[in-house]
């Protein structure tokens with residue numbers, strides 16, 4: 001199937017409260033434009049250099065989501081235009097986003113990444129840390145960021161029981177924090193597990209390979 005057909009089919013299958021972020025990392029501008037022409041406007045990238053290049057070259061009404069691990073020293077490159085930063089995983093990073101947002105006279109929306117998987121390598125806050133952060137005076141002093149919600153990645157396993165339990169736990173935490181902190185976004189689910197994520201309360205899915213096909217070459221690591 002073509003990218004266009006994939007976008008049409010996946011968009012049509014999603015409940016109306018779920019936002020589709022098309023993950024275009026490593027894919028060329030032509031592939032993004034094919035999705036764009038099918039009506040897609042939210043795209044996700046995980047390398048700063050690649051995102052900056054694409055944002056410069058592609059239509060200005062694209063909403064760019066940064067979904068990877070963001071280093072503090074690179075925030076300045078995406079601060080002028082990024083729509084939503086999904087993977088905020090440290091206080092230091094939040095402080096830098098606030099600073100760069102202020103320089104650009106913007107309020108940047110962020111999702112706190114919550115650690116839910118079993119693997120040791122995944123980035124993120126644990127729930128207690130996140131709760132403490134949201135209540136801390138330092139956090140409340142930030143004027144140029146908005147915490148729009150939370151993001152999580154389940155374990156990379158075929159065991160649906162484990163994946164479901166991880167999504168469920170994050171949704172429970174999100175529901176508890178949502179009214180206190182006025183949250184609206186729960187970003188969970190990728191190609192392999194987005195249906196399960198939606199069943200467990202996700203309202204934003206990040207889908208790459210099911211739209212654009214497998215990623216065949218290694219992305220730039222800049």
Ligand SMILES: *Cc1c(COP(=O)(O)O)cnc(C)c1O
Pocket residue numbers: 023025046067068189190191192206207208209210
């Ligand atoms: C690459 C990536 C995705 C998309 O993965 P697919 O399996 O291709 O759908 C989603 N979320 C994050 C954080 C990613 O890095």
